[in-house]
Amino acid sequence: MPMRKLAALLQVGTLTFMSVALTPAQAQARETLYLFNWSEYMDPEIISEFEARYDVDVVQSYFGTIGELYARLQAGGDSQFDVIVPSNYYVPRLVNAGLVQPLDKDKLPHLDNLMPRFSDPDYDPDGRYSVAYQWGTTGIVYDTRAFPDAPESWSLLFDADQNPDQPFAIQGDGNVMVGAACAYLGHGYDCADRESWLEAGKLLLETRGRSNFTGFVDGTPVLQQLARGINRVGVSFNGDFLNARNEDPAGFEHLAYMIPQEGAELWVDSMMIPKNAPHPDLAHKFIDFILEPEIGARLSNWTYYSTPNQAALALLDDELRESPSQPSEEEMARLHALPSLDGAELAAFQQLWNEVRSR
Structure with missing residues (x-):
């Protein structure tokens, strides 16, 4: 979901470096894993260790939005990649579209390391198609000088009396912002009915019409603007904030x-295997590798996001064992997954959000 760690861009384009020169015979003999992931979401050292352990190469390609991932798979990418990393609300859509294959759990001996909440998620019952990779939260980042007594509320964005003049931005992700507007209106963050969406849409149109609204700015860029004082309130992700x-x-x-x-x-971002992945056995090895406690902890220590791996918790950096990386029980009670939309409901939602963006 998020974008992070500029160090990952030191890799060449979408390809990882090969540590040694190979003869033509050696190159032909080595398998290659094709990974399609969010930008800046993988520790390069983890890739190098996987390559060395299994005597393989890893080619990484990146997407910037979940829609980009879906479109690429529909255009034949389901036979080009071995492992993809979609967000939870797209998992049912990928399954229903026949773009992914069931997992062979016999090839995932470390699967029991997952926390119970990630082993049988609502978006993928019994974890038949997906394995959690990283998880996190989407919340508000604000300047405490501008809001010394800020309420823990979306009112910093949606209430003109609460924020009459401080510059603010909202995300360009309609799922996130309609959910936020629904929550503020009392319909729940995971609202999925059209009447609630319409009310949320009206609130968002009113919000973007205010003089201190600065635009649609996504999670990483808005943090840079907040640090420079261009905006005083924005919507971002907990791991990106910590990083x-x-x-x-x-x-x-x-x-x-x-x-x-x-x-x-x-x-939750999850690992899945496309329907016609060229190397499904190697894909299972990679997923199981990420499920190892040490590897899972190293991944989170690098991304600053939460691990779904129970066995990795003791190996996390201290900063990742407390809020905002690890929400408190009280904070967890406020958190909800976005609904997965398809068909007519998806079309209606997209029409609503397009109107909000274009007016």
């Missing part, structure tokens, strides 16, 4: 992350 704060402590000294009381998003 940016560690890289720029001075710029984030007066910034805080919060999960609104009305409800916010808990998202």
